Amino acid sequence: MRDQLGAPRRRPVILRGLSANRRLPQEPSRPPVGGWEPRYRRYVITSDVLVTILSAVAVGGLLSVGGAALFKDLTLGFLSVVSVICSLAVNRAWHPTVLGQGAEEYVRLSRGMFAGAVALGLAGLATGVVSTRPWVFIVIPATAVVALLARYLLRQLLHRLRYEGECLLPVMAAGGVDTVRDLIARTKAAPHVGWRVDAICTVDGEGDSGMEVDGVSVIGTLDELADHVRRGGYRIVAITADPYWTPRRLQQLAWKLEGSGAEMVVAPTLMEVAGPRLHVSGVLGMPLLRVSAPAFTGVRRFVKGVVDRIGAVLLLTVGLPVMAFAAAAVAVDSRGGVFYKQRRVGKDGKEFTILKFRTMVRDADRIKKDLADANEGAGVLFKMRRDPRVTRVGAVLRRYSIDELPQLFNVLTGAMSLVGPRPPLPEESARYEADVRRRLLVKPGLTGLWQVSGRSDLPWEEAVRLDLRYVEDWSLALDAMILWKTFRAVLGGQGAY
Structure with a gap:
């Protein structure tokens, strides 16, 4: 990291402390096992405790009148x-496996705060004692909001380091060459998750081109996996699909890895389903992965x-002020x-009829036919980075998604949701294949996974995959996470044209 003058850029103190790996000299082949994990966990715990104490002290002082009241409020x-x-602590809000990624961290924090208020x-x-009411209904909810914000800021610091190649978990991938290659590609595309595949074991100890797979060395066979993990100090052992893996061999591998400090992760290959629909239970002495049906109705949908x-x-x-200004700008900029x-x-x-601020010239739909050869959109979508039909004001409104604000009226009428798949045109949906039509099982959204993952820059296949993932794995926590990320995507203007 260097500034514009070429001098090394100094990190914030918290980043320097987090990324420093104070460890003893190791063998060159041994992947680095950093001490950042316990330090990051200490930062999170300290943040939660300080936020809770400061909130209690601040509100306790505001509620207190007189010495007796001060003592009583300080006690509460x-x-x-x-x-x-x-x-x-009971809700395992500080468990290392949930810190730094996914919605589960926020879910556990919220659940812990709610349980504390109930207790x-x-x-x-x-x-x-009726004076507990302000603490239950004001203080603890306010503490939860501040704690969530603090967790988010800490996560952003961690993700910043991970994008720079630090604070990553060394991963040993073990399985078929094709499935290992897919895992490597996914880890490189999402460095914020914190996985870095450092070594590979395959059935025959070979890759697709000599002793490598996408630049990662193949260091042994699957029979030698446990020995390599113990010698190498890997944090994650990622098991990918291969006929070699039988229930007996997976069980034996789990036994061999006990005490090694490595976490064994097995990638299910049946379907791309995750989140609240997956449940592991034991039936007839067998571990079974239960996949519940997606919830399209019920209490959660009502909520x-x-x-x-x-x-x-x-x-x-x-x-409302932004919408009034945008409406005036559209009216002045062009006719229509x-x-x-x-x-x-x-x-x-x-x-249904969707509402937007007009961002194109009049008769834009008619002109679209003349631009068919210049279409840059993937699949059934029509997109152009420099669409000649877009007005000057329209380009600004599109960049920051202000043109979509009138769709809030569609949400009020129940035709749309705040979060959901992209609402397609009738001619687009008419060309949907059977699996893509599953996007229509839920209400379309003002924003969605496609919005926070690249917007118009996404290839058609990836946009469909994200929408189907939302349909299959929907939850209130996922909605909250998407809404939060939408603000960042909109402010950055990424992929909007």
């Missing part, structure tokens, strides 16, 4: 701190609908109406 503050910290509230009911409408009202209230109405396909194939 102490009890709330103890309740929250114990609840976080304090029940204690107040049992003792008849999602309520959240959609409340969120749409709040966003419309906050965004302020709004653009278009038929789109929603849940179960039902058509």
